[in-house]
Amino acid sequence: MALKVKDILQLQSLQGMKLVSGERGLERAVCSAGIADYEFASEIEYDNDMPFDKDSFIISSLLFAKNDEKKIMEAVRKLYEMGTSAFAYKDIIYGQLPQEVVKFSNDKNFPIFAFGQNVYFENIIYEIMDAVQQEDTLILAEQNILKMIEYQLPKEEVTSISKSISLFFKEYAMAVYVSPPPDGEKLDVRRILRSFYLNKGLKNKCILCRYRKGLFMILTSAFSQPEKFEVILNEAMESLSIDEEKVWVCRSNVHRSYDQLDLCLREGWHTYAASVIDGRPYEGYHQIGMFRYLIPLSGNFAMQQFADDLMTPLLDKEEFLHTCLTFVHNKGDLNATAYDCACHPNTIRYRLSKVKEMTGLESKTEAEFYAELSAAVRLYLLKEQAGL
Known part of the structure; x- marks a missing residue:
């Protein structure tokens, strides 16, 4: 899962940034960072149609628009069309943006930020790229962790x-x-x-x-x-x-x-x-x-067959199934099970005796019955909660 604009605002260099517009775009992904400078300067010939990567966080001094504020709108529009994630400018040349830029940003959910002269471009770029790398490493680590757990x-x-x-x-x-x-x-x-x-x-x-x-x-x-x-x-x-x-x-x-x-x-x-x-x-x-x-053997065929043989007769009998799940949850304590099921302990004894009949465990001692039932219930729950 990629970093989002709202996440990188927690980085030290970005904490002083002020959101100007485009608040609904804070969920946009950030996968890179860049500086907008000569790419939008009219006096420089630049023939690269895609100077910035998609999902990049772009920063600028707006020096290219020093004598023509209309260039800000042109630049923001192009950045949006390139698929960049957000734009931040140093508020020295322009303290405020033209209203058409603010409106465009809000309409397109394209976040724009302002930051002061004490924030350095190099620190912003370094911290964003480092955070992106950290995030990529964490995703790789998650895949590797799954591999080591499962195999x-x-x-x-x-x-x-x-x-x-x-x-x-x-x-x-x-x-x-x-x-x-x-x-x-x-x-x-x-x-x-x-x-x-x-x-x-x-x-x-x-x-x-x-x-x-x-x-x-x-x-x-x-x-x-x-x-x-x-x-x-x-x-x-x-x-x-x-x-x-x-x-x-x-x-x-x-x-x-x-x-x-x-x-x-x-x-x-x-x-x-x-x-x-x-x-x-x-x-x-x-x-x-x-x-x-x-847990490690829960997917084994013999283990599943054991659990299925014991649990299947109970699955369409909600009262008996609930009693068994509660009995195992309470580690075989009849009184605690009766309390949780809101009935008398003798009712629990009767239900468990019927469970013995339904599962073919009538000949088992109480200790043997609980041992087999608890194993089957836990295997059943492991299967039911496979999303773990």
């Missing part, structure tokens, strides 16, 4: 992908997946990434990579003790203003940075997936129990 890659390929994400990992790493719960507020990933971009103190301890609806924090340290990583994680959460009350923070175990980064990412993601299925946050991979094998 068992050779160690050589894991090392190669890890180095493409960062050459500055220390010996050990932990992957922490940060995302709101399914019913929580959307995580402002772009704001967090912009804050990280401006925070030089974190960059030798932490790498941020967008993934799905959340983000991975890949923490790195020369030491393998989990306490070392907790210190880094706490610093990152505080520095990036992430409210721990509103997100799930799902940690992997500590592994070697380059050849075992896939384990870090897989464990962090599986910890989040287990949290979603059980409806409560697991802080670490070591806590997720049977999910350690259920």
Whole structure:
């Protein structure tokens, strides 16, 4: 996903820019940057019809229009026709733009900004291009993360992908997946990434990579003790203003940075997936129990057949299905299940006895029945929530 005009306004050099017109165009993509100078000067012969790339953020001093303000309209119109994303001018020669330019900008949803003499062109161009490069790197990293989570890659390929994400990992790493719960507020990933971009103190301890609806924090340290990583994680959460009350923070175990980064990412993601299925946050991979094998094997034919054989008889019987899901969610606690289902515990006992009959598990002990039912329910939920 490309950067947008509204995103790059968070960059340090652009924070003093004032929006003049075209407010409805702030969602336009930005993939490059350029300076408009002699391209629109009438006294210079310039025969390139497309001097600027599509989706470029263009800046200018308007020196080419010093003696003829009509040239501003000509330039803005051409920039719009080229598909550039926005235009910003230094307000020294012209403090205000002609009204026809403002009207054109508003009509076409083409943002125009003004900035003062203390802002330097070189800083603007550098920061925009660096932000674009960062964004491209993050997109590449997301594709690589998916690959490492979904597939068992050779160690050589894991090392190669890890180095493409960062050459500055220390010996050990932990992957922490940060995302709101399914019913929580959307995580402002772009704001967090912009804050990280401006925070030089974190960059030798932490790498941020967008993934799905959340983000991975890949923490790195020369030491393998989990306490070392907790210190880094706490610093990152505080520095990036992430409210721990509103997100799930799902940690992997500590592994070697380059050849075992896939384990870090897989464990962090599986910890989040287990949290979603059980409806409560697991802080670490070591806590997720049977999910350690259920999640990676959930697509296995035999596992799916096992789950289908047990769950299919319940799918068209909403009351029994809901009772089973609630029973497993409450870890086999009859009283808690009765409370959540708003009925008497004996009603739950009756329903579960009927479930045993429907699924052919009458001969099982209570412990065996719960073990098989809980595995089948969780496999069913993993299949139902394949968008994880």
